[in-house]
Amino acid sequence: MNDTPNSTPLIDIGVNLSNPCFQDDWQSVLQRALDAHVTQLILTGTNLAESEQVLSLCQQSGDDFPDMLYSTCGVHPHEAKQYSAETGTQLRSLAEAPQVVAIGETGLDFNRNYSPPSDQERVFEAQLELAIELQLPVFMHERDAHQRQFEILKNYRDELPDGVIHCFTGDRQALFNYLDLDLHIGITGWICDERRGEQLQALVSSIPLNRLMLETDAPFLLPRTLQPRPKKRRNEPAFLPWVLEQVARCRQQPATIIAEQTTVTAKRFFRLS
Secondary structure, three states, X not given: OOOOOOOOOEEEEEEOOOOHHHOOOHHHHHHHHHHOOEEEEEEOOOOHHHHHHHHHHHHHOOOOOOOOEXXXXXXXXXXXXXXXHHHXXXXXXXOOOOOEEEEEEEEXXXXXXXXXXXXXXXXXXXXHHHHHHHOOOEEEEEEOOHHHHHHHHHHHOOOOOOEEEOOOOXXXXXXXXXXXXXXXXXXXXXXXXXXXXXHHHHHHHHOOHHHEEEOOOEOOOOOOOOOOOOOOOOOOHHHHHHHHHHHHHHHOOOHHHHHHHHHHHHHHXXXXX
């Protein structure tokens, strides 16, 4: 990182704090995040049980970490075959909590097809409809499914309040298609990977600052620029400044400008206090 570390408040829009690896020290993880000026986190729900768990973490943290944690509620495409009408009803109920600020993680993943594509599309559309009903933004995953996801989104975009493609790793065509739909783009430590991140490093300067947000996707995607690397190789929100620095380097802009603008964008997108 630079010799003058970032002191601008940052927002990590994608944290899997319900992952078992955080079970014993999640409060310490939050304190380290604050020490690194990462002041608000959006916790990701990828199925009904996890959506309940991350909301519970938000509620438990209220006294010690006020206004720091918010969450999403949704069903990841990997879990789509488990989705039922009752799932939708329960998600709607969860979304009534003030800490829930988006529907998701939802979308399409044709890379592994843990759920059949037909189920993924059905469940994606159901959650888009729920987001429209509740007027909440959508937190989206997409892997090897850009064209179909783009086609589905075009049918709903006029009614959706907003949407972000989280952990974007796609190509130029995918990026501009999503931007043409006035969607936001989430950038993770993927951009710090000298092996896999070259395409993203070249593309990030094409994302308007008012559509760009930062995330760790912790505990995954530990930035490869981080030195020394933690022994557990566990990513956490305190490492978001390394994503910031790489984005700033690739865009050839001051990190303070990126920090300020992505924080403003995230606050507006998720309607944070």
